[in-house]
Every structure is written in C-alpha cells, then in structure tokens.
Amino acid sequence: MEEMSKVNPRIMPGFVELLPADQLFFDQWIEKIKGVYESFGFVPMDTPVIELSEVLLAKIGEDTKKEIYRFERGDDDLALRFDLTVPLARYVAMNNPNLVFPFKRYQIGKSFRGERPQKGRFREFYQADIDILGNGSLGLVNDAEILALVVAVFERLDIGNFVLRVSNRKILGGLVKYLGYEKTLEEILRIVDKKEKVGEDKVKEMLLELKIENKTVDKLLDFLKLEGNNEEILDKLAIMGMGEEFDLGVAELREVYKYLKMMGVEEKRVRLDLEIVRGLSYYTGMVFETMIDNKNISGSVCSGGRYDDLAESFSKNSYPGVGASIGLTRLFSQLLSAGLIKSRKKTSADLAVISVGEEMGYTLEVVSKLRKMGLKVVYGGEKMKFTKKMDWANKMGIEVVIIVGEEEERKEMVTVKDMVTGKQEMVRVEDLKSHY
C-alpha cells in the first residue's frame, strides 16, 4: 500500500471537545437543566445553525457583527447563529398563529462567535436559554417565574451557593433622566455595567468624562450603593420620588419580588441590587445576574431580563417577553479547569459483563437479559486473559463487574464482584435488579 502523509489531528483554539468522563458529566448537566425547564412547562426549540445573514443580522451592533461567522454559498449570504435570541424572535414572527401565548420555550444549543480566543471566551459554546413571550402583553408574574426557574436550575446543578442580583432598568434609567442626562443614558448605563470589573474610581472618572457634574456623579454612585435588606431597599426606593419612570421601575421590582415570595423562593437567593443594568440595550424592565460563591467562577453565570418587543425587526405585532441565558460552556470549563468536575466513569454503563474464559453463549445471554431488565451494561467481549478483562473494567471506572464462567453457567447464576470492596458473590440474574 502506498504511504499516506498524515494530517495532524487537532481542533481550533476557542473550540471545546471533552473526554468521555467529562462529556458524560456535561450531558448530565444538560439532562438536569432540561428536567427543570420542563417541570415549568417550557417546550424545547431547535432552530437551524445556519440562517440567512439578512435575518440573523437584522438588528445587530457593529461589535457583534465583526464576530459573526458569515459566508456566501451560491447566491445566499449565510451566517451561523451567534445567540439563541434572534432565532427565537424570527421563529415567533414566523409561527405566531401556531403558538399558544404566553409562549414558554427553552433552547439548549451551540452559538458561534469568531472572537479572538482567550481564557473564558469560546468561539463555539452552549447556551441554555429560557424565554416567555406574550402576544401584545405579558404579566409581571412571568418575570418572577423566570427568576424562580433559574433558582431551581442552580439548586439542581448543586455547584455552590448562589444569589440572583436583581434590579429594574427603569429605576436607574428613570433616575438618570430625572437628573437631566437622558441624552447620555446609554453611555451611563454601559459605564455602570462595568463597575464591578473596573472599580468605582474608574467609573467616576468615565462619568466625569461625559461632562456630568461632580455632584451628580457622587449622587449616582451613592445611589448604586443603597444599602439594606430587600424589603428595606424597596421601602427606601418608594419614597425617593425621582420621577414617573423611576417610580414605575420601583413598583415593578416590588411586584416581581412579591411573586417570588409567593413562589416560596428563599430570601437568600435574591438580592435587589441597583448596580445591575446588563449590557444589552433591549432590556426595558427587570434585569438580573447570577453569581456563584466560588472563587473559580468569575462573573455572572446566568443573566437576563424583560424586554418590550422582541421581534420588532420581523413583525408589526409586539411580543414583550422575559428571559434568561446560562453560559454553559464557560461555566463548565471554569469548573473543569479548577478540578471541580470529578468524573471517573468512562462508560454509560453501571455494570460490565466479562467471561472467565472464551465462552460466549451463556455470557451473551446474560448481557441481553440484564439489558432487557433495564440495566446499563457494557460487554467486554475481546479475547484476552481474565486479569486483562478486569483491568479493562477497572480502567472504565466500573464499580460492579458481572463474571460468567463454567460454574456460573452450570448453576444458571452469575458472580457479582464489587470493585471497590473486592467482595464477590454468586446470584441469579433475575435477582440483580434489586441489587443495582
């Protein structure tokens, strides 16, 4: 045969691929998240990875635009989805008559952004999104439902203590307008959004650069630090009287908070925090971030909020909504690098079946029987020495091995070996179900 030149097998920086044990763990996360999403009645959605650029880029900022994977094919100008929100807007505008509103959907899938790869930034990454969309209107109880759902997800994932920092954009927005700086509102919000990263001094400096007077800047910064427990913050806000929009924001925040209490969400899971504004300009009401109390996890792991009109690029109808997105790949990768994902099993199976010698008939019968009983069974059928077979099971992280030999066949039983304790016993196949 002619000698082939080999291609170096590799994937690109910024792309993720897991080894089996970690992949199993990641998939269990997805299952858990799906389970919680579905317990709230959300339906799955699965939109194409490739869409027309005209559709995906209908309403996109210049910064994001640079990151899009975009290419031509025949006469089509195509792009890979860069988030799961634009496809949702397009889907709802397209399928409106066939949907029941409020439309509660989740989508767990990959998005693509051709960023310069760096720690914590990925070019292909999983997001787990939930949104509730109304047709024309949508009650504030849905904001609380999104928050309660996020709480339920992180309780289920069980990766550390966490808190949702919640605010309402109308509050800070209203205040800024009340103070007479409506024209620079977007810039001010963008600066405040950076406070945690750059620190208060830098924020002050940037605000002064916008030609906001010193006194007002101090007032703003003091306001962001409003102290007290949630009830106290709401009470303080209620008597401030900073204009109509401000008061509306406070009333909305109070109402959402009230529903959270009704839903039995624990007090420790929610912290009203006026610093939260979120970068995206489409948020118009409640906004939140989720912080996990773990030094290896930086920044918000799940953020979202309320928007007035999701599909305005595609439809004359108005679809107000509220949603949240978990940055799954980033979160998992942080835990993985910190050594906090401890997964040893390299098989989906709970049991491995091997034969003492090269006998196969009774062994295969046992394997099939166990699988029909609903057990997850991996069969080690390669011809090798018995000790090698045990090594194989051990390397896969299997804790219980079913051994089949002549004696077992004669007695129509199997030997069960606990790989942790080393204990073994002979049992009838039918009795295995009650053991494992």
Added chain:
Amino acid sequence: MEEMSKVNPRIMPGFVELLPADQLFFDQWIEKIKGVYESFGFVPMDTPVIELSEVLLAKIGEDTKKEIYRFERGDDDLALRFDLTVPLARYVAMNNPNLVFPFKRYQIGKSFRGERPQKGRFREFYQADIDILGNGSLGLVNDAEILALVVAVFERLDIGNFVLRVSNRKILGGLVKYLGYEKTLEEILRIVDKKEKVGEDKVKEMLLELKIENKTVDKLLDFLKLEGNNEEILDKLAIMGMGEEFDLGVAELREVYKYLKMMGVEEKRVRLDLEIVRGLSYYTGMVFETMIDNKNISGSVCSGGRYDDLAESFSKNSYPGVGASIGLTRLFSQLLSAGLIKSRKKTSADLAVISVGEEMGYTLEVVSKLRKMGLKVVYGGEKMKFTKKMDWANKMGIEVVIIVGEEEERKEMVTVKDMVTGKQEMVRVEDLKSHY
C-alpha cells in the same frame, strides 16, 4: 418612533425547524435513542461543528467535497462537519492515550451538506451514530453488538415492523475477484448498490457496459438472488468455494449471525441479503441496511458496517471498527409528512394550574408545591376571564387542569379537572402525586 422596515422572517429550503408539539415528539425520540445507546454502555461524544478544512477533508470524495460548507476566517480555512465519522476518526487519533478500547461512543448531532434541496434531502440534518473502535484489533462480536443495538433502538422507537438486511462485503467482492473482474470491483459494487432503485434490467445493462461478459453478468445477478432462510443461505454459501476472500466473508457472516442468535435477537429482525454492499468505500466486512415496513418510509433508515482502519488519515495506529448511523431528520420528516407523528401537546407540562379569579398567593404556592413534588406544571398567570384560561389550557393539549379559587384556598385543597371526561373533584395537593 421611526418606522422600521421589516425583514421577512424565514429559514432556507433544506433546513428544518419544528413546531412545539412536533419538537417535543422529536426530543422524545432522541431521549429514547440515547437511553438504548447508554444501556449498551456507549459514551456520548460532542465534537465541534466547525473544524479545519484540512482535517475534515483529509480523505473525501469529490462528490461530497462539492457539498461541504467551507469558508475562510482570518487565516483559517474552515468547514462545517458533513458527517460524524471523520470527527470520530480525528478524535480517536488525538485522544488515543486517554481512551479505553474497545471504544464505544455515540454522537447525536447535526451534520451539514449544501446539497440542492429536494424531497428527503436536507442541508442540515441530525444523525445518531454509534461506533465501536478497537486499538489494533476488534472481535467480530462487536459487529453483532452494533446490529443488536440497532434492533433495540427500532423496537424502542416502535414505528413499524423492520428488518436488518445484512451481508459481508468480502462475499461479493471475493466473488467478483474470483471471476476475474478485480479491476472494476468498485464500479461493480456501486452498480449493485443501485439495484433496488433502478431495477435488475438496468443493472444488467450497466454491468454489460463495463465489458463484463453476458454469462458472468447473469451469474452475478443469480447469485444476488440466492434464496432461502438465513441458515440455508449460509449453508449454500459455505459450499460454493469462490476463493479465499469469499470464504472469509462467508465465515465472518456466519460468526456474526451466531452471536446475534446468542444475544437473543429475533430471527425476523435479520435477513442475510447479498445485494447489500453500501456505497461508502471504507467498508471492508459486515454491511447492513435497515428497512421499515411502511410505505411512507423509503430506503434504509439506518446503515453501517465494519471498516478496517478508520483514522488512517490521522494516525499510524490502526483502529478497526464497526458502526451504524440513523438518518434521524430524514426519518422524522417522512413520518411527519405522512401524518404519522401524532402529537397534540404544546407544553412539556402534564398539569396546568389556573386560578378562578385574580388571586395569586395561594395559586403560586400550589404551583411551587407541585413542582417540588416532581410534577411538570405550567402556570397560566395572565389576567383574563376564567373561560379564557380554560381555553388556554385546552389549546396547549393539557389533559388535567388544577383550578384554584376561594373555596379551594379556604379548605387548603385544589380542584382537579379532567379535560377529556370533564369530571372534576377537590383533593389535597399532597394527594395529587398518586393521581398523576
């Protein structure tokens, strides 16, 4: 506000997106398939959608090459994966030291081919692949395990009677060589592969065009129609004596068949059929197709076979393997167009909770309690008339509605209404679990 020009919300031909009820059904398929794959101990794999063209196109035919979505980004020549097999080969060559062999993995994910869209052809489609790879060698029992796994999957999906048509490439290949036509082997196999589609006469015509003598063509065509039950076919083949490769193929087929019987695979699920050769040139032993007895489903729904060396483009090591792939999108779409996917529920929830009036406190308490009990509950919190709320639950296909009003709150109970029978009764929340 300025009037925006709207973008027409649409997806491209050849791309699939489902409405909620169908998506729920499709996701249930995926769950079932995953469940069966995992009951055989296969581990999940999830490779990037985007890879370097150099890697993905390392060993690809010109026909497929034309179909690849390929584009440049900075200095990188990129492509979207067009199957799940090349990524598997690359993964195994890359991660070899960290894998346990035989390596049994599944991958359920999308592949991309920019074909001219036509009925039954998709540009973005789900495949559900399984493969078992050996490091240097791999026993024939694995061929049987792949077939048994495919049988288990289609029994679980329960979409009609089905049969796996199984052969071994060495048999027809050996015969062709024995007859002296080794040089045109690839062409002959490609023609035989088309027999079902174009008919015997056309196959004869094409074979004659290859300058194979009439007598030999007739001999080949007769051979393909070898009749009898599986045992009879094996017995007939055993005494034919058409050369070493032919006999090896027969022996392999007999051995794989023997393991299938040991595994308890029903006779009706397997038909030895010498016409099966599969188009892909990398198959070297067992090959199979899966036919469903349903006039709406055309062609094979799951195919695969044995190959000698999967990763030869990437590695000097040899990884013989055996695998199968289900064309999920194509299969689902055929059943959908035929009206055979009957799904009415537009929510993941089993229960909907609504309040008689606008009361929310006790209602939200009930919702949370039910979810904590592990039930899937959708909450209808929009302010509207009671009959509208019932309409909403009905439109979602919910069969059981939990109604909460003043009396229910006073008694600390809820009313359960069966939407099918119309019957309703008042029960304690704690007692609901035993009902649903």
